Amino acid sequence: MADLNVNEASKADATYENPDRHMREQFFDILNRKRIYSVYQPIVSLTDAGVFAYEALTRGPGQSVFASPLALFEYAEKQGLLYQLERIARERAIQGAHLPQRKQLLFLNISAAILQDPRFVPGQTLELLEEQGLAPGNVVLELTERSSIEDFTMAKKVLEHYRNQGYKIAIDDAGAGYSSLQAIAELNPDFIKIDRSLIRSIHTNKTKEYIVETLVTFARKLNIEIIAEGIEEEEELVKLTRMGVHFGQGYLLGRPDERFQSVPEACRNLIIQHRKIGFGDGSAWAIGDLKRQVQLFSVDTPISEVAGYFKMNKRATGAVVVEDGAPVGLVMRERLFQQLAGQYGFSLFWNRSVDQLMDKQPLIVDEQTPVEHVSQLATSRDIDNLYDLVIITSGGKMAGVASIRSILESITNARMESAKVASPLTGLPGNIQIHRELSRRLNEKKRFSVIYADLDYFKWFNDRYGFQKGDQLIQFTADVIQQAIAEYGTPLDFVGHIGGDDFIALSSAADPDRLCREIIRRFDAGVKKFYEPGDWTYVEDRSGQRVESSGVTVSLSVIVCQTLVPASLEHISEAAARLKKKSKMSPGSVYVIEELRPDVSSEAAGQSFK
Incomplete structure (x- = not known):
């Protein structure tokens, strides 16, 4: 970023009354020289005790009054320079993101106010990721509660653009901000982070327990995953694990650090011992037990070839698009022909590659996932995708697919057998x-x-x-x-x-x-x-x-x-x-x-x- 010029500094002076000269000089020095860095805190699965993701957290210069991120971002917002600071913070976070495993995610904090800033240009984050060899599928954009969202229509439009590229969305501090429930309802995030005020001493507070239980049930119905923040006591970890909360974050599981930490052995043992391994009747079945083979196509396969396959195979309902052995998209027979049958559809798409028409966000699950849980994920999809095939992976690679019919039949049979005996x-x-x-x-x-x-x-x-x-x-x-x-x-x-x-x-x-x-x-x-x-x-x-x-x-x-x-x-x-x-x-x-x-x-x- 180029140095801020005199006019920008003057503009900042006009929007901030009685500024302290020394603080202002320090702040502009931080911006101009990009004197911030990122630390990374693990987000841990409360099912398998592995590190699911890392959240990037910004820190200012150690000896500065802006060492605290709260002081830094509050000052930037008052100065009208929040956009510039957050752009540098994202840049630093991505540059330092050497994820230990390819499938792990990186959570990037974004203030809700930034979504409505005209300078928040789509595509800039993608450029930074490509420079580091990362993809949008590795990134979760976490909306913080520093300010509430005033225009949900605009926010949904901006976030939909990012979703279409493969990014995921998280809502931070659920249960703390007055607008967080509205944000969940309007934006339909992939993750909800429960505020630490609800997590602290949850093992001794029944009211907090009931609230979190309600959030877990609510999230499951909407295909949203829950992250509990601020876990600091072993008793809190045990309670949340037993309740079926998906992920946890807090000092007990790992403090923010420039290194990418693993889960402490004591915490791993607690999670494995107390994890909720069942999701209801039929949980003894893993989705891998139902997998069957399906036709695979590479991302550069012409649509004409895919259409030809479906014409020759009348019973084929769908096909999976793969890249380097991993699934990246789904093509359902009926939807493909509907798109080709539209006005100009044939002439527009016939000679293009299949990635132009495939569903880029199909439901993909690991083969060890319980059938009951997959059923909940599948039936919470939009009505247009309700009967799409579920893609099954093994170690991140393509393993097979399962139909909604086979999933529901297995659950029904398991429940009938269980009821009998x-x-x-x-x-x-x-x-x-x-x-x-x-x-x-x-x-x-x-x-x-x-x-x-x-x-x-x-x-x-x-x-x-x-x-x-x-x-x-x-x-x-x-x-x-x-x-x-x-x-x-x-x-x-x-x-x-x-x-x-x-x-x-x-x-x-x-x-x-x-x-x-x-x-x-x-x-x-x-x-x-x-x-x-x-x-x-x-x-x-x-x-x-x-x-x-x-x-x-x-x-x-x-x-x-x-x-x-x-x-x-x-x-x-x-x-x-x-x-x-x-x-x-x-x-x-x-x-x-x-x-x-x-x-x-x-x-x-x-x-x-x-």
Whole structure:
């Protein structure tokens, strides 16, 4: 940028009353010499714990009064020079953006007021990106709340131009600015960043939790992804991860730095442990299970060749356009012929390349994405694109496609199967799914633990207080086991309801003892709410014999299946029955644990613990 001349400086003087000469000199020196730099803060996926993107943040000279970006941009706005400063900031951010992975995104802050500045010329950002070997698909334009949008019609027009080039849009500070909800409704962004005021202490504030839950549900219906800002405590990270928030950002996950940081190991472990891996019924299916092959064309293929393919293949509904093995566009049969059938359509497009007519923003998902989530993304598209093929990738490369019909059929079938075999009381998988999961784990020949849980004196409790309160106690037990698994298990652990007051958990946790202790701790602490203290001094066992007890307890029988030990469902069942009998001999809530090993006979007793 050329040095600001005297007239521009005079104009700035006229728009800013009583300027401090020293501050003004510093500011113009920063602008003329471009004495600002960018730092980058990671935005982390709360599903796979990887760095999804980096936000570029501007910093002024270290010893200057404008070292703080807030002071720098506020002064620029008062001087009427916000456009010039933001252009330099974008330039510096892009020049320093050496993204570790090609698929990662770069978030660039843009003040809403800039959209209405006549000097905000489309195409300038693209030139900077090309110089750095980046593409618009790598960039998210993040609208900040420094000023509200006054003309949404103009803003939508400008942003639509950028969207057509491949840029994505984010709305910053949702929940903080009075106009943020209107901006979301009018601009339909790709990302919503939830303000840190809603994130701080969310694990202890139910009101904040309910607001964020509402935003997550609302965003999912609109095919918008949520980013939680200002995460500084581990408890906040765990709560947001469990709630299904898509991405997180904050000092806990990484501070702004000139280096491109990775996710701290402790945070990675927390995310993997607590991530929400299910999106509802049918979540066991990944979209890659439904993929089928489709015709591929390169970006320079003539439209006449694509049309010829569809004429020769009447059953083909669409084709994918690829570049270097990665999908970049979609051509749907009916839409192509509609465009060619229009006035002058044939003569205008027949000899042009297919990238002139392809959909440049099709729905592209990784093969590991749950089918239920893909369904939500697909059905939230515009009505004109509702039945377009969904493109599936593997490692960013073309893998196949899935139709809306196949996606909806798989979800329907999964829900029907689940409804047939799930427990109607707890909603947990029933015996058919339990046997299937247990067999699968045995075939994998990997170490895992089988935890059988049943309640002591439940029949007496049910007879005394009635089936309604008995059902509540069974549901409570199911919740206790699942919560303990979430705390000390692994993301793919399984919990099933055998029937009545009997449950099973299959866990790959390295320390099953700790998991059992947590189940007992949670159960003993919570079961007291079902009766008043001192409500009884004895219970009755199934034979009607009185037993001194302060209430219902839980017994756990734990069989650890080792990697190299051959085992069967019968072996595990026999061991569980034996351990159950032993656990019932000890008063209170206990667990008994045994390892299936070649040198352990079927009569060997396990170890018993409180």
